[in-house]
Amino acid sequence: MRIVNSAQQYPIFGSEIKCPHCRQIIPALILTDTYLCPRHGAFEVSSNGKDLVHLQSDRQWRLWNDEWYRQHTHPDGIRFEIHENIDRLYTQGYRAIKVTIAHRYIDLVSPYLETSAIGSNIQRLYGLNVEFSPPEEEEPRWGIINFELEKELGTPKGYPYFRSF
Ligand SMILES: [Zn+2]
Structure with a gap:
C-alpha cells in the first residue's frame, strides 16, 4: 500500500471509484491509493499512475470515459x-x-x-x-x-x- 503524496489530496482516480468487477461505488482508504470493494477486495493504483491493479489476481484496468478496461497480458x-x-x-x-x-x-x-x-x-x-x-x-x-x-x-x-x- 503506497501512501499518497501529501500535496495530492486524493488518489489519482478520485476519492471513490466504480469497482471494475461489480461496478459498485467503492471508497479509497484514507491517505492511500488503495480502494476496497467489500466483495472483491483491494485495488491499488500502480506505480505508473495509469493502471488499477486487483491485488488478489494481479488483473489490471485503465479508465476511459468512466469505464474500466481490462489490460490483457495473455x-x-x-x-x-x-x-x-x-x-x-x-x-x-x-x-x-x-x-x-x-x-x-x-x-x-x-x-x-x-x-x-x-x-x-x-x-x-x-x-x-x-x-x-x-x-x-x-x-x-x-x-x-x-x-x-x-x-x-x-x-x-x-x-x-x-x-x-
Ligand atoms: Zn466489487
Whole structure:
C-alpha cells in the first residue's frame, strides 16, 4: 500500500471509484491509493499512475470515459473478451462484421489470426476481418480500450461459426 503524496489530496482516480468487477461505488482508504470493494477486495493504483491493479489476481484496468478496461497480458484474455462481445451482439440481434484491435496487442494476438488465402493479407479472428487501431500516440483512447466491433443488424451467417475455438 503506497501512501499518497501529501500535496495530492486524493488518489489519482478520485476519492471513490466504480469497482471494475461489480461496478459498485467503492471508497479509497484514507491517505492511500488503495480502494476496497467489500466483495472483491483491494485495488491499488500502480506505480505508473495509469493502471488499477486487483491485488488478489494481479488483473489490471485503465479508465476511459468512466469505464474500466481490462489490460490483457495473455492472448486468451483478449480473445475471450472479443468472443464474449460477439456473443452479446448476437443476443441483441446484431452480427459483428469487423473487429479493430488496439495496436498495442499486435504481438499478443497475431499468432492467433488466420489468413484467409495464400498471398492475402486479410487476417481473421472468429470469422471476422481484423484491423489494428492507430497507435495510441495518435489516438489516446487506443492506449486504454481493447477493441471495437463493427456490427450490422441480422444473424451471423453460419452462426455459431466461432464455437469451434
Ligand atoms: Zn466489487
